[in-house]
Amino acid sequence: MTENLLRAPAEVKYAEELDYLESIDTGAKPFTWRLSPRMVRMFVLGSERADGIDRQIPQKWFGDRSFVERAIVTLASDRGLLLIGDPGTGKSWLAELLAAAICRNSTLVVQGTAGTTEDHIKYSWNVAMVIARGQSRDSLIPSPIMTAMEQGVVGRFEELTRSTSDVQDALISILSEKYVSIPELDDDNIVFAKPGFSIIATANSRDRGVNDLSSALKRRFNFVRIPVVTNKASEAEIVRFRTVELLKRHQIELDVPPTLLDILLQSFADLRTAAASATSDDEKLESALSTAEQIGVLEDAILHSQFFGDAQLRAHTLAGSLVGSLARRSPEDLAILNKYWHGVVEPRSKADGGEWPEFLAGGREAIATLS
Amino acid sequence: MTVFDPLRDQLLEAAAEFAGGPGDLDGILAGMVTDVDRALREPLEIFPVCHHSPASALAMARRLREKRPHVIYLELCEDLRPLLDELRNCRLPVAVQAFASDVDGFPPDWSPLSVVAPITEASAEYQAIAYALDTPGVELVCVDRSTDHVFQWSPRGSSAADADADADAEEDAEGKDLHGDAVGVEIGDLRPRFSQLEAYLLHHGKVRHWSEWWDQYVEQPLASADADYETYRQVMVLIGSLFRRLAPGDPSRVTVDEDRERFMWTRMRQHLAASGADASQALYVCGAFHAASYVPEFGLAGSDWEISPRTGTRWLYGLIPSSHSAIEAQFGLASGSVSIAAATWAKAVTRTGVKPFQLQGQAGTRKRAVVKATVAPPVAVAEPVTDKLTKFLASPPRLDGIDEAELLGWSVEIVRLARRHGYLSSTADAIAVFETSILLAGMRNRARPTPYDFADAAVTCIEKDTVPGRRDIRRLCEIMLGGDRIGQVGYNALPPLARDVYDRLQPLGVNVEARTIQRALLDLKAQPELGPCSDLLWVLRRLMPPDVVRPIMGERTLGRKSIQESWDLAIGRSQRYLIELGYEGVTVEQVLEQRLRREVWTPTATAAAALAAVEDSLLYLRSRRFTDELGARAVELLAAERTVDEAPEVLQRIRRLLAYYRSGERGGLPAWCEDFVRTGYAHYCTLLPTAFVEDESGVRQVAAMLGFLFGMENLALSLGCDRAQLEIAVQQSHPESPAKVALLWAAHHQLGLLPIARLRERVDELLGNPMVLPAMPQYISGFLQALVPVPSLTSFVVEILSKAFAQLPDPVLLPWLPQLITTLKDQAPELVPVLVREAGRTFPGTLAALDTWTPPWSPAEAAPTTSATGPRAGGPMAELLVGHPDATDAVAALLGVTGSWSALGTDGTDDIGSPVADLIGRHPDTAEAVADLLSV
Numbered sequence A: 001m002t003e004n005l006l007r008a009p010a011e012v013k014y015a016e017e018l019d020y021l022e023s024i025d026t027g028a029k030p031f032t033w034r035l036s037p038r039m040v041r042m043f044v045l046g047s048e049r050a051d052g053i054d055r056q057i058p059q060k061w062f063g064d065r066s067f068v069e070r071a072i073v074t075l076a077s078d079r080g081l082l083l084i085g086d087p088g089t090g091k092s093w094l095a096e097l098l099a100a101a102i103c104r105n106s107t108l109v110v111q112g113t114a115g116t117t118e119d120h121i122k123y124s125w126n127v128a129m130v131i132a133r134g135q136s137r138d139s140l141i142p143s144p145i146m147t148a149m150e151q152g153v154v155g156r157f158e159e160l161t162r163s164t165s166d167v168q169d170a171l172i173s174i175l176s177e178k179y180v181s182i183p184e185l186d187d188d189n190i191v192f193a194k195p196g197f198s199i200i201a202t203a204n205s206r207d208r209g210v211n212d213l214s215s216a217l218k219r220r221f222n223f224v225r226i227p228v229v230t231n232k233a234s235e236a237e238i239v240r241f242r243t244v245e246l247l248k249r250h251q252i253e254l255d256v257p258p259t260l261l262d263i264l265l266q267s268f269a270d271l272r273t274a275a276a277s278a279t280s281d282d283e284k285l286e287s288a289l290s291t292a293e294q295i296g297v298l299e300d301a302i303l304h305s306q307f308f309g310d311a312q313l314r315a316h317t318l319a320g321s322l323v324g325s326l327a328r329r330s331p332e333d334l335a336i337l338n339k340y341w342h343g344v345v346e347p348r349s350k351a352d353g354g355e356w357p358e359f360l361a362g363g364r365e366a367i368a369t370l371s
Numbered sequence B: 001m002t003v004f005d006p007l008r009d010q011l012l013e014a015a016a017e018f019a020g021g022p023g024d025l026d027g028i029l030a031g032m033v034t035d036v037d038r039a040l041r042e043p044l045e046i047f048p049v050c051h052h053s054p055a056s057a058l059a060m061a062r063r064l065r066e067k068r069p070h071v072i073y074l075e076l077c078e079d080l081r082p083l084l085d086e087l088r089n090c091r092l093p094v095a096v097q098a099f100a101s102d103v104d105g106f107p108p109d110w111s112p113l114s115v116v117a118p119i120t121e122a123s124a125e126y127q128a129i130a131y132a133l134d135t136p137g138v139e140l141v142c143v144d145r146s147t148d149h150v151f152q153w154s155p156r157g158s159s160a161a162d163a164d165a166d167a168d169a170e171e172d173a174e175g176k177d178l179h180g181d182a183v184g185v186e187i188g189d190l191r192p193r194f195s196q197l198e199a200y201l202l203h204h205g206k207v208r209h210w211s212e213w214w215d216q217y218v219e220q221p222l223a224s225a226d227a228d229y230e231t232y233r234q235v236m237v238l239i240g241s242l243f244r245r246l247a248p249g250d251p252s253r254v255t256v257d258e259d260r261e262r263f264m265w266t267r268m269r270q271h272l273a274a275s276g277a278d279a280s281q282a283l284y285v286c287g288a289f290h291a292a293s294y295v296p297e298f299g300l301a302g303s304d305w306e307i308s309p310r311t312g313t314r315w316l317y318g319l320i321p322s323s324h325s326a327i328e329a330q331f332g333l334a335s336g337s338v339s340i341a342a343a344t345w346a347k348a349v350t351r352t353g354v355k356p357f358q359l360q361g362q363a364g365t366r367k368r369a370v371v372k373a374t375v376a377p378p379v380a381v382a383e384p385v386t387d388k389l390t391k392f393l394a395s396p397p398r399l400d401g402i403d404e405a406e407l408l409g410w411s412v413e414i415v416r417l418a419r420r421h422g423y424l425s426s427t428a429d430a431i432a433v434f435e436t437s438i439l440l441a442g443m444r445n446r447a448r449p450t451p452y453d454f455a456d457a458a459v460t461c462i463e464k465d466t467v468p469g470r471r472d473i474r475r476l477c478e479i480m481l482g483g484d485r486i487g488q489v490g491y492n493a494l495p496p497l498a499r500d501v502y503d504r505l506q507p508l509g510v511n512v513e514a515r516t517i518q519r520a521l522l523d524l525k526a527q528p529e530l531g532p533c534s535d536l537l538w539v540l541r542r543l544m545p546p547d548v549v550r551p552i553m554g555e556r557t558l559g560r561k562s563i564q565e566s567w568d569l570a571i572g573r574s575q576r577y578l579i580e581l582g583y584e585g586v587t588v589e590q591v592l593e594q595r596l597r598r599e600v601w602t603p604t605a606t607a608a609a610a611l612a613a614v615e616d617s618l619l620y621l622r623s624r625r626f627t628d629e630l631g632a633r634a635v636e637l638l639a640a641e642r643t644v645d646e647a648p649e650v651l652q653r654i655r656r657l658l659a660y661y662r663s664g665e666r667g668g669l670p671a672w673c674e675d676f677v678r679t680g681y682a683h684y685c686t687l688l689p690t691a692f693v694e695d696e697s698g699v700r701q702v703a704a705m706l707g708f709l710f711g712m713e714n715l716a717l718s719l720g721c722d723r724a725q726l727e728i729a730v731q732q733s734h735p736e737s738p739a740k741v742a743l744l745w746a747a748h749h750q751l752g753l754l755p756i757a758r759l760r761e762r763v764d765e766l767l768g769n770p771m772v773l774p775a776m777p778q779y780i781s782g783f784l785q786a787l788v789p790v791p792s793l794t795s796f797v798v799e800i801l802s803k804a805f806a807q808l809p810d811p812v813l814l815p816w817l818p819q820l821i822t823t824l825k826d827q828a829p830e831l832v833p834v835l836v837r838e839a840g841r842t843f844p845g846t847l848a849a850l851d852t853w854t855p856p857w858s859p860a861e862a863a864p865t866t867s868a869t870g871p872r873a874g875g876p877m878a879e880l881l882v883g884h885p886d887a888t889d890a891v892a893a894l895l896g897v898t899g900s901w902s903a904l905g906t907d908g909t910d911d912i913g914s915p916v917a918d919l920i921g922r923h924p925d926t927a928e929a930v931a932d933l934l935s936v
Helices: A015-024 A037-045 A065-076 A091-103 A127-133 A144-151 A165-176 A215-220 A232-250 A258-277 A291-308 A315-326 A332-352 A356-370 B005-019 B024-041 B054-067 B078-089 B124-134 B147-152 B195-205 B210-223 B229-246 B251-275 B324-331 B337-352 B389-394 B404-420 B427-443 B451-462 B473-480 B496-508 B528-543 B572-582 B588-601 B607-621 B624-640 B647-662 B671-693 B699-711 B713-718 B723-732 B738-750 B756-768 B773-785 B791-807 B810-826 B828-842 B847-852 B859-865 B875-883 B886-895 B915-922 B925-933
Strands: A080-085 A109-111 A123-125 A140-142 A154-158 A179-181 A190-192 A198-204 A221-226 B045-049 B071-077 B094-100 B113-119 B139-144 B282-287 B316-321 B518-523 B549-553 B564-569
Touching: A015 A037, A015 A091, A037 A065, A037 A091, A037 B427, A065 A080, A065 A091, A065 A198, A065 A221, A065 B427, A065 B451, A080 A091, A091 A154, A091 A198, A109 A144, A123 A127, A140 A144, A144 A154, A144 A165, A144 A179, A144 A190, A165 A179, A165 A198, A165 A215, A215 A221, A221 B451, A232 A258, A232 A291, A258 A291, A258 A315, A258 A332, A291 A315, A315 A332, A315 A356, A332 A356, B005 B024, B005 B389, B024 B045, B024 B229, B045 B054, B045 B124, B045 B229, B054 B124, B054 B210, B054 B229, B054 B282, B054 B337, B071 B078, B071 B113, B071 B124, B071 B251, B078 B094, B078 B124, B078 B139, B078 B147, B078 B316, B113 B124, B113 B147, B113 B324, B124 B139, B124 B282, B139 B251, B195 B210, B210 B229, B210 B337, B229 B389, B251 B282, B316 B572, B324 B337, B404 B427, B404 B451, B404 B473, B427 B451, B451 B473, B496 B528, B496 B572, B496 B588, B518 B528, B528 B549, B528 B564, B528 B588, B528 B607, B588 B607, B588 B624, B607 B624, B607 B647, B624 B671, B647 B671, B647 B699, B671 B699, B671 B713, B671 B723, B671 B738, B699 B713, B699 B738, B699 B773, B713 B723, B723 B738, B738 B756, B738 B773, B738 B791, B756 B773, B756 B791, B773 B791, B773 B810, B791 B828, B810 B828
Parallel strands: A080 A198, A080 A221, A109 A154, A154 A198, B045 B282, B071 B139, B071 B282
Antiparallel strands: A123 A140, A179 A190, B094 B113, B094 B316, B518 B564, B549 B564
């Protein structure tokens, strides 16, 4: 099935692994969970030799173990889970993995936007059917959240803080009373949540202040803050993991040389340090410089070399992609990149050699083209 | 054949199976068993401990009650022993400190040397100390290398402070910097020496910190009520041996460790031989790491080792307050771990019913019924060693059951604390925290949530997107689970200086020992008896860091004394500084005197620094003899100086001192002052020509030199200096930079060589010459500086500033303005008031008047004032001169002036035509009223 999908949800992609884990799971399972909390953790963070299982479970989300533990425990309690962090820190990926591991369904998602209405959270009506047969449970279109309640599984709410406050507040009663009433119907007008229902929401910490959560809603969520990965080793691991996945998806056979990966990681680390010491917004790049962004740069470079190059990833292309992805504002971002290229990359290419001189030339060219 | 052979065989089999053949692993495993075997067979009983381990403390208390030894050997620097007697006067934790500021035999840049060994109540060493000091007939011997050896053995080339384990840079909590930058030594340091092992243990133990791992896998099984002493000993030695054999770490550290073991065993053998004590009645308390030692000197039968002599450094000893957070920061422990250990100890004491030892009268503790321990009668045979390890290693870790009451208490308490710190938390949160803690602990394979699990749960449930107050939930958890405990050194254990300070501050009626900031109010007029307190506070302020003793109201400068003062005193929380002052002398005055003397006699001392010392001596010490000594040194320093960099400061200070000595009844100028002026006059005259030319000496410096020369001229001449020297020096000066040229012109003017009209002409020429216009700002800067030596030029400076603003083109004027502003800002006290006053006199006061105003220096206005004849004089003085012209004629002839006598006003008053007469003529009322009043 996975080959027909551009991007298979986690429960489909890792179906076999989940089946295996379920088969060996002897631990106590809360509510209707398919896996016990420890197995969920193993699914997300990968197995170790000490776990004593006879196949290797790869790590899928990279970050501190305690974050995952806290997230799992929250889902086992009666509070919702809110993953909060900078863009590109893997919040949605973690949410998807958790939902897939706990209930084998990560697709019950509401995307929070400025245009999200209460109907998207509760239910709406099939108008034609209402005209034909009147209001009934048949003509009702349940929202993903309502479906999750009915099935006793995990519902997801992406970018909670992008939706307006009144829409957010519709979650309050769902999270505390655990039912939705349908006043339009005379009977069968309450949908109760089955055991196992919970909500994983994500929120972007850069959006703070756009639509702040009310304290009533905050109280019903446990917050788990996911920091930007700054550890170079684990970041390299994430980038490698995601790139392999991408290459597989695009069916591209291309090698990412470790030296180039190092150059990419080093440049991002440098630019992050520069952003941290900047005093005004004009002195730092608009980009959050997250790990996701690095993967984006690498993907761009890979695709470029595959279709317009000689099917070999080169430092020149990588530099072009880096500049292209990060230069969003002209002239501010370009000026910063120019400064970086001449102040850091140039001395480094002289001192270290390797792929750096080519990287330097590629970046210069790209900056010149964009300026 | 020993009792451990079966275990050894079992381990070797395991090694063969897992490592797939003979290799390092079997060596390590077998070696560990050998170490345990050797340590246990040693006739002198070795008690292995680990720092901040309640299990060690508990085992120690039990063992001491059981064995009641006669001699206790402690792994602590041998020269710190006398300080331990003072522990009972302190509130723990405190640290025993050795301190040396005069180093001899060490690199001078290591100075001051400082070693601290913190002592907490929940530690095995405290149990041993308390038992030994309060039981008659028991001797406590510290056997570790002396503090001198700590530095002797630390590698040269690196600074001594680098030897310190982990000085955490984070210093947000107030208690963290209590140890300053001292090197920490601790009893029973036990931690893997390579990070991979530690990371591995933490990862698989599903714990975050080393302390947590230790607590779960060693502490709890050993602290349980049924764990016996033999098991404790064997396990501890085994762990020490494991860490030692697996990876000894940094070779230099290993050398030091082995030398320490040689040292300790040599000292113990020496002591046993000298005192004739029975080795079976002794107990050797050392870290588990050292218990598993394999140096040849190990054991009573070991070979002797030659101990190197100490260096000539003079060490001073004292107790300083410590805190849990300071200990954690210094030894790289997880934040809160020492507090948690203390809490665990308290719990273990109640649970197991063990009666711990406590020093009699220990400050800051509840009074416990003292159980008098006595020394045991000698028991001949020690019980045979049995293998307890096999059982311990084979059984899974016995985990604590959940303590529901404790967890509930924590959950409720953290919610209460969070609410107090601005979180919107409620009972629902307490329930959630409770539930989440249990779930988290379950995920981490334990039934009982550790304090760290609890903290994680609390953060998950209560922490939202922002922290409303000053502290976040994690910090609140730390506070709740023990909090920081800050020790205090009791009065009797303080050095004489600190006691003296406490005594002398008594009349203020504030509690100087309090940990909060105390406000002291001194009304010196109503209560003159508080005068000495005020003096003392000012000296303390001079000697200690700025926020320890801080005046809120009142000042002490030369010639000024406050009537009322108010002070913020933080002596209680900064005891360390006071105690370290105590290493320098017996009274604060003595310390200040020494410090001033040192400042003045260092090879890098300058005249300005010496004058500053004189000022301090006058303000704080009031010893004429000492002040004169410092002054004499200032004269010497000035004469020897080859640069004029500090001339501005010298000028400022000597002016202030002269003003001080001249005012009031201070017996006139002291001899050194006169000397200083005389020397300075000659000195600056000599340096003036070079200073004018050299680029290194700035305009300000030259201006200050001129200020000294002109300002002190009267005094200097009266003391026998020669003005010709100054005139020649000025003549010899040929500056090139415009600013200095301007300064030279000002000097010429002051010496009467350049009249103001000529000076004005020169400046006007410059302003008219487009070639030099860009340099004009520099000239003006020179003139600005000239205000210091030649204050009479003020009106002229205002004039040229006005002209500059009027005439200079913007490209010249604008770049110069920032510099002008910074100059004026830097030297505001000297320059701004005179300039503003003069400007106020020159310019009109209202906007309307500005339209008709013409500057006084414009040619049209200047004419009448420079009339050749001058105003016609009148009055009795004129009459006298006209009546007897001979003397005036003679003076005129002498000066080469030719002139004629003008006729005197007819009625002996001013000319009728003069403006004044005109005014009075038109408005006679005032004059008539005055005349009436005077009955004229």
